[in-house]
Amino acid sequence: MSLFLFLSFVALLSALGVVLAKNPVHSVLFLILTFFTLSGHYLLLNAQFLAAVNIIVYAGAIMVLFLFVIMFLNLNEDTEPHKPALAKFAAAIAGGSLLLILVAAMRNVNPAGYDPTSFDSQIGMVDKLGLVLFQQYALPFELASILLLTAMVGSVMLGKRETGERNF
């Protein structure tokens, strides 16, 4: 429990850091820390595979690309765009009402407990996960992979040189 509280504390703190940090590179680093704490939560839930994949895919690959782009843009405090007061006010109202709705919806939710007799502590292990993915959810799984393939083909098409374009 204390580990859970600690992880949640760090997760919230670093998530706040993402929003509040002035320097975008600091934001990205806070986001990486947030992903680490989420992986810690997965580990506490005994989902080792999910924890490792979360680190590899999000912290290891996607955030590297984020950092990559932000480094190229060379954003810092001087180049931060200043929004008019009206936009800030509107954003605060919109965000506040979202928070209100979330709190209102979650207030009376009774979290479904687990049944100790039928609970399988190995449910998050890689072999169990594989069986579930390929037996119960085979179609959504394959559709997701086709979606990724489509995105990949699309980016290759966008990146392709058109005829007559200069090679460097």
Next chain:
Amino acid sequence: MTLPALGWQGLVVLVVFGVSLLIATYSTYAERVIAAFLQDRVGPDRAGPFGLLQPLADAVKLFTKEEFFPAGANRALFVFGPCLAMVTALMSSAVIPFGNVLQFGETAIYLQGIEINVGMLYVFGMVSLGVYGIMIGGWASNNKFSLLGAIRAASQNISYELAMGLALIAVLMISHSLSLREITFQQASDAPFVWRDIFNWNVMKQPLGFVIFIVCSFAETNRTPFDLPECETELIGGYHTEYSSMKMGLYLFAEYINVFVASAVMSVLYFGGFNFPFQSELRNWLVSSRGLELVTAQNIITIFGLVGLFAKIFSFIFFFMWVRWTLPRFRYDQLMRLGWTILIPLAIFNIMLTGGLITFGVIK
């Protein structure tokens, strides 16, 4: 796990930590000696017998150098970069099974930092995090060349991670397990030696996968011929241009630890880990002819296996250095072309080949 066992395991973790640092230290010495040998020079011979104190002299030099912060650098991240490189490099050695179990009465000491059942993914994750140290350091230096080195490191690591992951998938198809300990055990046979046993090591079942993996680990550790992030002919010093003193030392150290971990991972995944030929014969001989107890014999085998694994690791480290002083550096476009248009298709072909061979029962 009882408290004394936990204490022993903690000690093992500390020893793994210390050994990684020691090997990284003496890798710098080995690099000089091997470079000297390959270039027909004498090499380090001043500090101590055979120049063995050279790493200490280097450390003293690095510690006493001026601590320099470039103008306009982001100071916090400038310090954070080398630390991160070091931490991610050291973390990955935690799951490597350096040896089997040592049994003293009731106490069993596993010669492995920690056993998790997704060990392979853990190492892969730590390797993919390794690039942050370089990127952050390169960006925080506020120098064009450093930034270029950092960008190169990022794109190189991401490109070669893909092929590396695909090569690992083929190993996973054979092993049915992500645990490095389990994969090691699968590469041994406890029965008396027959000639078929030489096919037990994964390198025999995955020759193509091994070649892909070793090429990718050269790229992931930023070693020549893929040391584009610090390519001095184009980028002065790449990502560590602005670094001096021990911060620079940490980057160099992290590279050698990465080489050590990559060698260890290759030994475990492809070269049988702590298994060595004729181990069951040796154990039977120790029990039947020397009259030792089975537990003692098993401990002796474990020690032998530990030595064997380190012999494999050292030969891989030698290979890394041999290549460094033999091959010239690739051009950046050549590096990308090799990664994306040769290694990744080859790795996918390897997966299909492995799947076919498993289906037809040639390998299992």
